[in-house]
Amino acid sequence: MSWERYGDAFLLALGQTGYMVLWTMLLGGLLGLALGIGLYVTRPGNLLGNRGGFSVLNVAVNIIRPIPFIIFLTAIYPLTRLVVGTTIGTEAVTFAMILMAGFAFSRLVEQNLVNLDPGVIEAARAMGASPWRIILTVLIPEALAPLILGYTFLFVGVLDMSAMAGYVGGGGIGDFAIVYGYRQFDWPLTAFVVVVIIVIVQAAQLLGNSLARRALHR
């Protein structure tokens, strides 16, 4: 690959990917955490058991999560226009990514909370802790290690989603690989992008694993 020719375009694409991925990890992660905790605590019989609330959340997650991202991206155009003001570009894609990541992550969060020993929650209740205190000081800290691993897993999915941004003019390294690699029959360029992505994913996985290990207290 010749850096003089593609360097600026590549750095721009990398910056766009960084923007999309970081905001999605931050806001989508928070959304997923909130939804996942919501799913867990409203389940009948749990901390804030509420059949109606649980059903609404559960159905929403079930409907949205299986939609292929490329379709989801176009299907929520009206909402995107309302919130972002436009339906094309990096910001519009990021908005759709945040929603999708949130719904996807919510199931991972819920799953990890379900695996918690209910006895620990019972003990906290017996000590007079309020539901909110239990969520913040028991549920999240006790499930932290698997939550970090789930979050790392989410990262790969988010990177995957970001590769489709080019479809609506969002740029990013996925778009870069298609425009300059695939369409120009420049296989080495495509391969270079693949290597960059592998390196990023590996680095994220290493970081996630090591944080999870530290959170485990074993």
Added chain:
Amino acid sequence: MTEAIISLRGVSKVFPGRRAAVTAVDDVDLDVYEGEIFGVIGYSGAGKSTLVRLINALEHTTSGTVTVAGTDITKLRERRLRPVRAGIGMIFQQFNLLASRTVAGNVAYPLRVAGVKRAEREARVAELLDFVGLTDKAGVYPSKLSGGQKQRVGIARALATSPRILLADESTSALDPETTADVLGLLRRVNAELGITIVVITHEMDVVRALCHRIAVMERGRVVEVGDAYQVFANPTHAATARFVGSSLHDVPTPEILERLRRRHDGRLVLMRMQSDGGASGYLTSTLREHGVEGTIIYGGITEIGERPFGSLTLELVGEQADVERFVADVTVRAGASDLGTAAAPRPLPRHDERGSVR
């Protein structure tokens, strides 16, 4: 031990099951007095856990009232129940420690919930860890502790907010016998030194025997027998209780064992009960001598319940026919012994409700 600190009146708890509703606690009346160690015993599924969870309102009654330290907690809203729960310590079979916090962090947790200031919290944690003998483990995570140590942390944590009541649900059932004895010793100290009323739930008679002043026996949601631990052991009036006593002590031969004993010993057999005054062995020796009869112990066991001796011995009697008759007549009347007859003319084992009724 005069005032009831916990009172249950007509308490029922029904779980609306998928197929049929389960009545886990069925119309229970119960008083636990201040300062005592009260045992709730029964087989798995009898409703013991549900019963204690009604005391600190982890479950809500379907009907009836639960009064704790003068407050009817069945009338309180969730928000008002939290301080009530904080005033009742609880320990669990699986310890239920927070894996994400150190030993000190676990003990400090209820103090944080109660809004205790940091300096005071640290002092209290140090004091509690000293009480349970785990000062050197303050900074260690629970996964590094043995079962017995974990339960000590559980006890320290339950005592943090200086509760007047401690609920212990199968608190030693996950521990080996030696560690169990350790933890039971600690609970006895909690009761004796701190004056805390303890409600112990267990399916192990040995725990009751080592610890409890009074007990309630539960079967299918009902309390079928309540009373002084020794009395309940000595005079079980309900079949469930009798099964517990038998499964714990093994002092009375089962019909199969008696069968074997008769094959080995064809003389007159008599079942002698150890009485609570502990004088039985002296009484036995002198009565045998008095009647000119020799007795050989062929079965039995003697142990302690609430620090008083308890148990029975089965003897084979050897002597003149008439002397033996007089001896048997004497001990059955005066000491509540049971005549088991001979191999040739056997008499049945006493039923549970005929068990040693003479003091």
